[in-house]
Amino acid sequence: MSTSTQTSQSSALFADVIRERRSVRVYDKSVRLTHEEIKELLQEATLAPSSSNVQPWRFLVIETEELKAKLQPIAYNQSQVTEAAAVIAVLGDTEGYKQIGDIIGESVKRGYMTEDIAKSYVERSINVYGSMPEERLHKVLHIDGGIVSQQFMLVARAHGYDTVPMGGYDEDQFKQAFGISDRYVTIMLIALGKAAQPGHPTPRLPIDDITFFNEMPAN
Template sequence: MSTSTQIGQSSALFADVIRERRSVRVYDKSVRLSHEEIKEMLKEATLAPSSSNVQPWRFLVIETEELKEKLQPIAYNQSQVTEAAAVIAVLGDMEGYKKLGEIFGESVKRGYMTEDTAKPFVERSINTYASLPEERMHKVLHIDGGIVSQQLMLVARAHGYDTVPMAGYDEAEFKKAFNISERYVPIMLIALGKAAKPGHPTTRLPIDDITFFNEMPAN
């Protein structure tokens, strides 16, 4: 099948999901999500790619009224914090690479690769990550955390829920208030729930203004 045919047959459902996703800031406070629903959405979100398949993302689900009220001033009093069913704190694990043996051991069990292939890859990768400067590790965690966050927002929309990503919060106070150790790097907060008011439609720059083939313009 040619590439052009594959593009022409892209899923209409997926197109609906990406077009209907909005950053929603007003939520129906009566809507609550079960742990099973949240875990199912997170499970689908974690099908996202990550560097060396380390999957360094970790999720703190903040759902009780008491804890959401505790979080609200830390998040500069954004109303969606207490209105949404939950706020998902996406964190990056500085020691996530230590699970590579477990991750690739499972791949071997399932027949996705041989042990002879997996073992040296795991050893090399662990040594590489263990020697990364902190700044470089933070960059990796933010890239992987950003990817899984976007996937989570699309998954939520596919399940009929709404989200808004939040970078506006006091990171130091957040870590202190929720007992988050230095091992974990906060990436973003994502409000999750059901819109009481639709998110505003937005526009995008023309693709011809932001896409360059083979070389960048002089200015």
């Protein structure tokens, strides 16, 4: 098979994943995923980019019936919380940058970066993140958390699973109920499982109405 044919087929498969992803709100309660299956999905999701490659995302997997029932009223009684196989809470670690030395050290081991460059990179990153205003740091965490969340939903669809992103929950109650310290910023909840009813397609704005080349319109 030629390279061009392989690329064409891969592109077609990726296009299918994008087009078939739906926000599913009714799940097959009988479907469960093992810890290894969930970790495989998350592992692929974490190939996503992040600011300075800090990878500040953290995941709390809520899968037991007892804990999903505990979460449901906090998530405004959305039925997918208890029906889905699991709910993934995506969090941002405000101290995640402190691990940059380990991350960059691995780059050195693999020959991606010299020790001199790595040392300078780590020192600069620690200084930047350590002095960053809280509002700016939280914005970075939300951006990185949003990127990994979208990648997770596409990965799940590629593996035949369904998801729905959920911003509808009481963040303070959630953190209190699940013992999440202020070190972590909540990004979103993602229900994960198999659809009992398919998510319906939704229209999108015409691309010509939302895309501007080189300058924005006057109003």
